[in-house]
Amino acid sequence: MSLCINPNCPRPDHPGNSEANDCQACGTTLVLEGRYRVMRLLSSQTGFGIVYEAYERNLPKLLKVLRQEHTEIPKVLAMFRQEAEALSHLNHPGVPFMTQDGYFTVMPPGQTVPLHCIVMEKIDGVNLAQWMKQQGNHPIHEQQAVKWLTQLVEILQQIHQNNYFHRDIKPENVMIRTSGQLALVDFGAARAVTQTYLTQMSRGGVATAISSACYTPPEQEQGQAVPQSDFYSLGRTLIYLLTAKAPTDTHLYDSLHNRFD
Secondary structure, eight states: OOOOOOTTOSOTTOGGGGGOSBOTTTOOBSEETTTEEEEEEEEEEETTEEEEEEEETTEEEEEEEEOGGGTTOHHHHHHHHHHHHHHHTOOOTTSOOOOTTOEEEEOOTTOSSOEEEEEEEOOOEEEHHHHHHHTTSOOOOHHHHHHHHHHHHHHHHHHHHTTEEOSOOSGGGEEEETTSOEEEOOOTTOEEOOHHHHHHHHTTOOOOOOOOTTTSOHHHHTTOOOTTHHHHHHHHHHHHHHHSSOTTOTTTEETTTTEEO
């Protein structure tokens, strides 16, 4: 099977696509950048994009395609491009690998708006939320927590040293490779730490607010995130792993006094 990524294609899974280079239903190229062939839809409910499994020869890849209705929204398009920019500058086993040419566009026949695409390493594993469910939602031991915390801090060090910060750390965005190495994924909310950004924050400017319930720090809710904000989210992720409860669970968190009991 070979899928067409054109959202307006009348038959993206046309049976004739398997042996063709162009979609037999709409004419859109099936061999993206002359290298990648899309084989399977993984998710159509992820953020602003549609996620596919693609192959470069026999090597599986993750392909994210920005929804066409979002391509003309400057902030959304900028965030999508920022994800590609961040990943292309990071080289660490705790981050999905992406080549410098991993961001590209595809223009379906007869259309005037291109499809924006990011192709990256497909990590074989589950995220921490899925892993917890597989383990029966039992809290992890302190030794495991220290091991994972050490890995995640090393990943964040690499990200921050390259002048980026993630802004969306939570159990669903941390994956466990089959080797046991943790990997931080979904850089759709990542920001570059530029002098312009820091000046904007020092003057009380507001950036695009990214929020994930239970894990987002207060300053980020107000569009004032800084690199240190990633550690707040990391800390809350560890609370979930050590207790198997949401960080805002009333048995753990006193919202009136803003403290954990």
